[in-house]
Amino acid sequence: MKQRAVWSAVLVAALALAGCGSATDTRSSPGGADGKLVVWDWKSGEATAGAYLQKAKADFAKKHPNVTVEFVAQPYEQYYTLLGTAIQAGKGPDVILFNGGGQIRDRADALLPLDEYVAEDRQRLAGWEAFSKDGKTYAGPVTLQGHPIYYNRTLYEKAGLDPANPAKTWPEFVANCATLTKQTGAKCLALGNKEGFGIQFFLSAFGTGVFTPQEQDDWIAGKRDWNSPHVKRIFALWKETQDAKLNSDGANSTAMFNDSFAIFQSAKAAHVIGLMSDIGHWKDFSEFVTAEKLGVMRAPVVVPGATPNLPYDGGIGYGVAKWTKDPKVAADLVRSLTSTDALKSFYADAGAIASDTTIDVSQGGPAVATIVADLKAGKPALHVALSSKTLELMGRISQQLLSGSITVDEAVKQLAASDQAG
């Protein structure tokens, strides 16, 4: 026993000493063998992405016939963990798929600015903002991701409301909700906040009904005044939806993906803040809520002076690792992956709103048409501007707000501290 104690003391001492050792080596080593580019993503394994990749590869092969491209599909759940390891090691894939916003900004150090390579695509594609940091662009957008408020037109009809005329103001919206619940038994909003995503969607969608356009721009630009009454109003509104029983039951234990969407699809709730691409969107819903019966509305005006708009950003996009051997070739692959032809397939097969605004979507039904029409007036989503750390805190705080264990003032204070620290 004594010996064991001695050995553990030695071990602990060694560990403490190790702390005085050298810092980690983060020098990048050249990745990508000659004539080969490795792409990491979580999409290439899916059947719906097949045609998209085929076209992108063909486009790239025209420009660089001698370069082979290898797509490595990683499981999404571990994607950023694996990527973090690769970044720490300073070697790995040449071209990397990213979610827009915090996920790419937090890792911008490991990426190559693409501005000089993608200048030609600037006008054709939308959603650059989500892949930019400090004025530099780090990825080419593939899809747009946004948070439209979907509603079930069938339920509106059943409740005697006009599906073509959703509520324009908050009091109207609450009144409509009361009617909907009374007539159809459905809740007003399908909410899943188990992972803390519910508040993110809520902030971005309903926030446009509280903030003035100027306040939205300031928020995105990083000038966030957490003491302003409008910020408090948004979080008070979040609490209000719960207190007024607008939300589906058990929001804190309901997963957004995909339980809350299932609530909407099964007509147990009339509205849901969904997505535009990938999942939880018009194409996903169409199995139960057909394209004709699916409506998209802008947020109701909560504070006069707000002009509600569609919150959206670049959804996913391809960036180039800074350790790649030939940046030009890798950037060309990014351009091929965002070419009109390839993106057209992605829109049609995977049901994504592609970043290419020249694609014709008239066949997709009224909801898609509304979304695409709203893109012009749309602004970046409010929550995307926040750091992952603040988002994580906001998730927890939003759960406390729903359960009533924290006041709005205290919630905003904590978020302000986190936002200003990061």
Add this chain to the structure above:
Amino acid sequence: MPVDEAIPSVRPAPAGRTDGTPPRQRVPRARAASRGGRRAERLAPFVLLAPALLILALLRFWPLLLGVNFSFTGDGDRNGLMVGLDNYRELFGDPLFRGALRNVGLLVLLLPVAVAIPGLLATFIYLRVPGHRLFRSVYFFPAVLSPVIVGAIFNLLLAFDGPLNALLGGVGIGPVDWLGDPDVAMFVVVGVHVWATFGMALVVFLAGFATLDASLLDAARVDGASLPQTIRHVIVPSLSRTIQFVFVTTMIGMLTSMFGLLYVMTSGGPEGSTYLPEYYIWIQQGQMNRPALASAASTVLFLIMLVVGLLQISLLRRAVREA
């Protein structure tokens, strides 16, 4: 070294000679050869130990040292710079991590329950309650399910609009948000973990019962002992070593393999109430891109496990000595 002491007791030989051959009876050449042989013999244990030691050193201790070293560096802009104890300061200033450590404490407190359940059930099976054969296999069944599947099953059962709440509603009790109420969620997850893993402990207990002296039980029965008395005075003392073993393995299981359940059932929520250090490490490394902070948390978890492990080993030792 016990080896050194053992040899003289078997074959007395002058000091300094470990091969036990009497000196002065050998010609010089043989002596030289035997000297070489002796060297080989002396080296042999080290050569034989080398692979194991190398594997331990290269794949265990070296990465461990690197990880600890890494925990003293910064993240993001300060990547690679030494920041001293900053990460540890941040860690203990983070209410989330403190909550995770509190939950570890809670697990330790719940440990006796987690051991008592399989112990009691094994006792009933050993005492041949009706249907004990069926129970033996039924109880073991969850142990073969992966945590993800268990989590998914209980997600469905415990959903707010799920069957359990429907059942409770049927008897007039309001619905409970099992996984959405921060005061309840941790207990629910631990409960599900116990449900999913107690089969293993049960098997260990049954194995322990196999060594139990049946005559003691018969004697107790003849003396008119009640069931609680039998358990208290006959079964528990006879199974003390098995119980100790189950304590250790259950503790390790609780501290190291709840990740899957947490991930699937609560994602650390609601309100961060079901965080455990493991989950915290994963979030910091994978979601927040804070590998150095995650290393610091790993180091803390390692130290906790080291202390818990040493304590348990010493407890076990003492118990074995007493037995």
